[in-house]
Amino acid sequence: MRKLYCLILAILLASMFFMAFSGLQEVDMELSNFYLETGVEETGAINMVTAILFDYRGFDTLGEATVIFAAATIISFLLPKKQTTMLKDDFSLLVHKSIKSVIPIVFILGVYLVVFGHLSPGGGFTGGVILAVIAILWTVVFDLEYSESKLSYSTKSLIEDLGALAFVIIGLFGMIAGSTFLASGQAGFYLGTPGEILSGGAIPYLNMAVGAKVGAGLAIIFNSLIKGE
Amino acid sequence: MELTYLVIAILICVGLYAIASKRNLLKIVIGINILESAVIFLFVFSSYRPGGTVPIISGNHELFVDPVPQALALTAIVIGASTTALMLGLVIELYKRYDTLNITEIRKMRG
Numbered sequence: 164m165r166k167l168y169c170l171i172l173a174i175l176l177a178s179m180f181f182m183a184f185s186g187l188q189e190v191d192m193e194l195s196n197f198y199l200e201t202g203v204e205e206t207g208a209i210n211m212v213t214a215i216l217f218d219y220r221g222f223d224t225l226g227e228a229t230v231i232f233a234a235a236t237i238i239s240f241l242l243p244k245k246q247t248t249m250l251k252d253d254f255s256l257l258v259h260k261s262i263k264s265v266i267p268i269v270f271i272l273g274v275y276l277v278v279f280g281h282l283s284p285g286g287g288f289t290g291g292v293i294l295a296v297i298a299i300l301w302t303v304v305f306d307l308e309y310s311e312s313k314l315s316y317s318t319k320s321l322i323e324d325l326g327a328l329a330f331v332i333i334g335l336f337g338m339i340a341g342s343t344f345l346a347s348g349q350a351g352f353y354l355g356t357p358g359e360i361l362s363g364g365a366i367p368y369l370n371m372a373v374g375a376k377v378g379a380g381l382a383i384i385f386n387s388l389i390k391g392e
Numbered sequence: 393m394e395l396t397y398l399v400i401a402i403l404i405c406v407g408l409y410a411i412a413s414k415r416n417l418l419k420i421v422i423g424i425n426i427l428e429s430a431v432i433f434l435f436v437f438s439s440y441r442p443g444g445t446v447p448i449i450s451g452n453h454e455l456f457v458d459p460v461p462q463a464l465a466l467t468a469i470v471i472g473a474s475t476t477a478l479m480l481g482l483v484i485e486l487y488k489r490y491d492t493l494n495i496t497e498i499r500k501m502r503g
Contacts (some may be wrong), residue, residue, distance in 0.1 A: 209448055212466070329503075
């Protein structure tokens with residue numbers, strides 16, 4: 164009986180949302196057109212999603228990065244720090260060797276996504292997740308001891324802290340130069356020719372900071388969740 | 393057009409039903425994730441423009457899709473991953489303390 168009530172409630176709420184969405188036909192494109200027209204010369208980056216994320220709304224991205232930071236901190240506090248694991252290491256030699264040869268390629272893909280974030284699809288968050296996959300592969304295919312011996316908890320924590328610190332320091336450069344927090348073009352960062360690697364003002368450096376932070380944070384989260392009694 | 397909104401509404405319906413009716417904590421976490429996917433789907437769909445390409449200003453493209461909802465969708469995905477990890481951590485702790493994932497059992501055993 165209770166399930167029927169739940170179903171009726173869900174259908175009513177969903178039909179209300181459906182009617183609300185049907186009235187959404189007209190989208191105001193004024194702001195988007197402004198970004199698309201003047202974004203390249205103002206920020207120097209040709210990828211508009213990255214330009215919005217790290218230049219126009221950089222302060223929001225700082226808050227977003229803080230959420231991952233807080234989640235990683237809380238999870239590593241909440242769960243025990245014992246070294247045993249929930250996984251059993253029963254993969255054959257073939258899997259171990261092939262994963263060892265795949266990991267450098269994954270690393271190159273992650274670094275490429277982070278460094279070319281202002282030119283191609285990708286960016287600090289996407290590249291950081293790919294980099295975290297390396298630590299997750301170590302944990303899943305080998306075991307937690309191997310993963311921690313390659314990159315210990317304190318090293319990952321240090322990388323995450325340095326990423327957060329770099330983001331705030333790059334933001335403070337804008338204030339030192341007499342502009343606002345996280346200013347890029349106005350603060351004298353080199354804008355360059357749009358489309359080259361050395362362009363986009365502070366965006367590549369912010370991408371690297373966020374990539375290091377997200378990669379280390381997700382690796383800490385996964386390794387903490389996998390620890391058992 | 394209407395069909396896409398219907399799919400989003402059905403996804404929201406499935407997510408809400410899972411959150412409201414299921415007793416297993418892991419199923420509730422899955423329901424929250426389905427609801428979140430529906431919201432991201434709505435963002436991506438609202439950025440769509442017929443004939444538009446990715447918002448990377450190079451070459452001789454004229455029409456681009458709206459970049460603002462895409463940036464917001466990226467934020468939503470990142471926050472969603474963090475909250476899911478936090479929920480799973482809390483579920484692990486609850487299972488250790490009560491030896492069950494059923495929320496009615498957990499409520500009975502409190503105190």
